[in-house]
Amino acid sequence: MLKVPEHQVAGHIARDGKLGPLVDDEGRFYKPLQGDARGENEAKFYESFSLNKEVPDHIHRYFPVYHGTQLVEASNGSGKLPHMVLEDVVSGYLNPSVMDVKIGSRTWYPDVSEVYFKKCIKKDRETTTVSLGFRVSGFKIFDHQESSFWRPDKRVVLGYKVDGARLALRKFVSSNSLADSNSIPNCAFASEVYGGSNGILAQLLELKAWFETQTIFHFNSCSILMVYENDSFLMKGGATEQAPRAQVKLVDFAHVLDGNGVIDHNFLGGLCSFIKFVKDILQIVEERDDIDTSRLENGH
Amino acid sequence: MHLKAPEHQVAGHIAKDGKPGPLVDDKGRFFKPLQGDSRGEIEVMFYESFSSNTQVPDNIRRYFPEYHGTQAVDGSDGAAMIVLENLLSKYSKPSVMDVKMGSRTWYPEASEEYIQKCLRKDKGTTTVSSGFRISGFEVYDHKELSFWKPNRKLLNGIKVDGVRLALRKFVSSNTLSNTSSKPDSAFVSSVYGGSKGILTQLLELKTWFENQTFYHFNSCSILMVYENDSILKGDVDDVQAQVKLVDFAHVHDGNGVIDHNFLGGLCSLINFIRDIVQNPDESSAEN
Numbered sequence: 264m265l266k267v268p269e270h271q272v273a274g275h276i277a278r279d280g281k282l283g284p285l286v287d288d289e290g291r292f293y294k295p296l297q298g299d300a301r302g303e304n305e306a307k308f309y310e311s312f313s314l315n316k317e318v319p320d321h322i323h324r325y326f327p328v329y330h331g332t333q334l335v336e337a338s339n340g341s342g343k344l345p346h347m348v349l350e351d352v353v354s355g356y357l358n359p360s361v362m363d364v365k366i367g368s369r370t371w372y373p374d375v376s377e378v379y380f381k382k383c384i385k386k387d388r389e390t391t392t393v394s395l396g397f398r399v400s401g402f403k404i405f406d407h408q409e410s411s412f413w414r415p416d417k418r419v420v421l422g423y424k425v426d427g428a429r430l431a432l433r434k435f436v437s438s439n440s441l442a443d444s445n446s447i448p449n450c451a452f453a454s455e456v457y458g459g460s461n462g463i464l465a466q467l468l469e470l471k472a473w474f475e476t477q478t479i480f481h482f483n484s485c486s487i488l489m490v491y492e493n494d495s496f497l498m499k500g501g502a503t504e505q506a507p508r509a510q511v512k513l514v515d516f517a518h519v520l521d522g523n524g525v526i527d528h529n530f531l532g533g534l535c536s537f538i539k540f541v542k543d544i545l546q547i548v549e550e551r552d553d554i555d556t557s558r559l560e561n562g563h
Numbered sequence: 564m565h566l567k568a569p570e571h572q573v574a575g576h577i578a579k580d581g582k583p584g585p586l587v588d589d590k591g592r593f594f595k596p597l598q599g600d601s602r603g604e605i606e607v608m609f610y611e612s613f614s615s616n617t618q619v620p621d622n623i624r625r626y627f628p629e630y631h632g633t634q635a636v637d638g639s640d641g642a643a644m645i646v647l648e649n650l651l652s653k654y655s656k657p658s659v660m661d662v663k664m665g666s667r668t669w670y671p672e673a674s675e676e677y678i679q680k681c682l683r684k685d686k687g688t689t690t691v692s693s694g695f696r697i698s699g700f701e702v703y704d705h706k707e708l709s710f711w712k713p714n715r716k717l718l719n720g721i722k723v724d725g726v727r728l729a730l731r732k733f734v735s736s737n738t739l740s741n742t743s744s745k746p747d748s749a750f751v752s753s754v755y756g757g758s759k760g761i762l763t764q765l766l767e768l769k770t771w772f773e774n775q776t777f778y779h780f781n782s783c784s785i786l787m788v789y790e791n792d793s794i795l796k797g798d799v800d801d802v803q804a805q806v807k808l809v810d811f812a813h814v815h816d817g818n819g820v821i822d823h824n825f826l827g828g829l830c831s832l833i834n835f836i837r838d839i840v841q842n843p844d845e846s847s848a849e850n
Contacts, residue, residue, distance in 0.1 A: 368666070368824055373692055393671055396823035425820060475830055525723060526834045528694035529666055532827025535773055539821045 265293060265335065270353045272401035272414065273363035273486065274515065277338030285338055285346075290354035292327070293335050293346040301517035306332055306347050308480070308516040315479065322473050325466070325513050327352055352512045358412075358493040362402035362435050363486045363514070366533040368393055372483040372520065383484075390421055391428050395540075396533030399423060399431050400486060405493035407438040432540055435489070438496070453548040456491045456509045457541050463489055464545065466511040467538050474531040481527045483518040487511055487537070565589060566636065571651050573699035573712065574661035574784065575810065583642060591652040593628070594636055594644040602812035607633060607645060609778070609811040616777065623771045626764070626808055650807050656710075656791040660700035660733050661784045661809075662832060665824040666691055670781040672815055681782075688719060689726050693835075694828030697721070697729050698784060703791040705736035705749075730835055733787070736794075748843045754789045754804045756840045761787055764806040765833050772826040776817040780825045784810050785832070 265285040267277045277283025284294045296302025309329035312318065328350035337344040353359045370392060371383035390398040398421075403414035415431075423431065430448065434441050436456045437448035457463045467487075491509040566586040575585075583596035597603030610630040613619065629648035635641045651657050668690060669681035688696040701712040713729070721729065728746070734754045735746035755761050765785075786807045793801040 368827070373686070388671070395820055396827075425818070476834065478834070523723065525693050526831050528827035528831040531830055532666070532694075532823035535826055536821050536823040539774065539776070543819075 264288070267338065268292065268351070268353075270356075270359055270361050270403065272361050272403050274400075280339050282337055282339040282341070282344075285335070286351050286354070290351050291330065292349045292351035292354075293333070294349060295335075295337060296332070296345045296347060302345075302347070304519065305515075305517045308519040309347065309349075312480075312516075317479060318477075319473065321469065325470055325511055327512060327514065352488060352510070352514070353490055356490060356492050356508070358405050359490045360402075360404045360435060360493055362404075362431070362489045363400040364397050364489070364537060365392070365400050365484065365486045366397045366537065367483065367485075367529040368396040368533055369529055370484045370518075372481065372518065372529075386421075391423055391425060394425060395428060396536035397428075399428055402431060402435060404435055404437075404441055406441050407493070407496065409442070413441045429540060433544055436544070450544060450548050452491075452496060452507065453544055454552075455496075455507050458545050461506070461509070463491075463509045463511055464538065464541050466509075467534065467541065470511065470513075471531070471534055471538060474527060474534060476526065478522040478524050478526050481520045481522050481525075482513065482516070482530045483520060484515065485513055485519070485530065486515050487534075488514050566594065569593065569649070569651070571657055571659050571701055571710075573659050573701050574663075575698075586636070586644075587649050587652070591649050592631065593647045593649040594634070595647060597633070597643050597645060598812055603643075603645070605814060606810075606812045609814040610645065610647075613778070618777070619775075620771070622767060626768055626806055628807060628809065650786065650805075650809075651788065654788060654790050654792075654803070656703050656795070657788050658700075658702045658733060658791055660729075660787045661698040662695050662787070663690070663698045663782065663784045664695050664828040664832070665781065665783075666694040666828055667824055668782045668813075670779065670813065670815060670824075673813075689721065689723060693723055693726060694831035695785075697726060700729065700733060702733055702735075705791070705794070727835065727839075730839060734839075748839065750789070750794065750799065750802065751840055751843045753800050753802045755836050757800075759804065761789075761804050761806055762833065762836050762840055764804075765829065765836065768806065768808075769826070769829055769833060772822060772829060774821065776819050776821055779815045779817050779820075779822045780808065780811070781813040781815065782810065783808055783814070783825065785829075 265287055268284060268286045271284070275281065275283040277285055282295055284292055286292050296306060312326060313329050330348035332345050333348050334343040335346040336342070353361060369383070369387055371380045387393050392398045401414070401417060401420055403412050406413045433448040433450050436450050436452040438451040439446055439449045441448070455462070459465065489509065489511055491507040492505070495505040495507045566588055569585055569587045572585065585596065586594040588594070597607070613627060614630045628650055631646035633643045634646050636644050651659070667681065667685055669678040685691050690696045697718060699712065699715065699718065701710050704711050731746040731748050734748055734750040736749040737744060737747045753760065757763070786809050787804070789802040789804040
């Protein structure tokens with residue numbers, strides 16, 4: 264039985280009779296093949312990627328597993344349509360916080376139509392894409408004080424400037440009232456989610472090393488999805504704390520092109536900028552924790 | 564003070580038709596006329612800020628020309644000039660290449676007209692596709708015993724393969740003006756490679772760019788230089804390969820964000836050069 268995914272934060276949503284992706288209860292994500300060659304392009308990418316022997320094993324984990332295409336009853340009632348069958352990257356999580364970040368200082372690329380180019384560059388300039396090399400596309404966070412999920416309005420997210428993006432990345436790892444725009448995010452989970460040997464920063468750095476030399480693909484308009492488990496932070500009456508299993512995944516490959524011997528400098532520049540933002544948050548938290556520790560030690 | 568036009572300038576404005584161009588003296592100084600419409604001002608502001616910025620590590624300072632303030636100079640209508648280190652003064656026969664960095668040369672603070680002009684040029688060159696473009700270069704031909712520089716119009720039209728070829732020609736000794744002969748990449752290991760070579764220097768710059776948020780180096784160039792005289796005298800290793808950043812007329816504050824535009828282009832240039840170092844005969848991409 265297929266249903267609308269609970270935790271989708273960006274892209275087309277299969278709601279109110281619209282065409283969008285669906286999930287089953289076996290950890291699979293069904294993405295309808297989009298019209299005008301994009302769907303075909305994405306399927307071609309997945310096929311090429313899964314067969315490509317030049318992609319190192321440790322990089323495969325950053326991409327959803329591909330299970331081919333299948334005819335599936337579409338969410339908008341238009342009958343059976345071809346869908347890509349992918350790994351549902353949030354299926355192993357009970358209460359995941361999720362954020363979609365579109366990477367690159369431009370979402371257009373050489374040889375696109377003038378219309379598409381104009382549409383992309385307008386959006387790139389209006390958002391943080393040009394200024395930061397990435398933009399937050401959407402997110403939902405579990406508010407530990409309200410015990411519910413919170414997601415900001417899409418228009419608000421698209422209107423973020425540099426400070427808004429920074430704030431969103433802090434909220435993403437905070438436990439205090441997120442809906443309240445006046446409260447300062449406490450970044451309570453920054454070290455466990457962003458930091459550590461298995462945290463998001465470590466994974467981003469691994470991806471960065473690959474992007475510095477891979478010339479196989481140009482990931483135009485791709486997103487990085489960040490996920491982590493909130494249940495690990497909820498006190499469960501003496502139960503041992505589990506790791507938040509923070510995970511980075513690359514998603515949305517409708518505009519991927521051949522690298523043709525050139526690195527994906529557009530994605531890489533944006534990735535490095537994103538890494539710096541995450542590092543800065545970790546550093547502030549570390550410094551704050553150091554001050555707190557020394558206060559404790561000095562009897563404050 | 565005896566001033567004259569620099570010999571080996573490969574890109575940028577030159578002194579022509581009564582318009583001021585840069586000048587050099589015999590004491591190792593380079594005099595750059597202050598460009599109009601605030602660009603000259605911005606460049607001076609950058610040099611002033613950079614020279615007093617204590618957070619720039621010493622090993623990074625070497626990649627920037629030394630700044631000696633501004634001065635009014637005779638023969639240029641008393642117009643102010645920026646006084647810089649002449650990067651080529653210690654070279655007797657330098658091969659020089661100017662590479663404009665970044666996948667875009669425009670930036671948010673620029674005027675709409677300027678942005679459109681830059682976009683057109685970026686799309687028509689390797690700026691968009693490769694993250695940098697070759698603005699100009701001059702190479703010493705060891706067979707002809709003279710300098711050669713490609714036609715500027717031709718250079719503007721080159722694509723990715725042309726960039727690869729130019730980067731190889733830059734470190735070759737064979738007849739460069741003959742476009743059908745393959746460049747021999749004779750000086751790859753001493754100019755690009757080694758612990759003092761260009762690749763090592765670019766990697767050092769890359770580390771700084773991954774963290775520095777002081778400046779956004781819009782439209783800046785990387786200048787690559789090396790000495791041919793020592794090669795002619797039989798010492799292939801003593802080439803004094805040097806990387807310098809130049810042209811700061813469009814530098815803006817980083818405002819807490821890294822210069823991801825420059826960094827992406829720098830990583831791309833590093834990859835092109837590394838490919839040549841690892842495949843001195845021909846890279847896999849050129850097959």
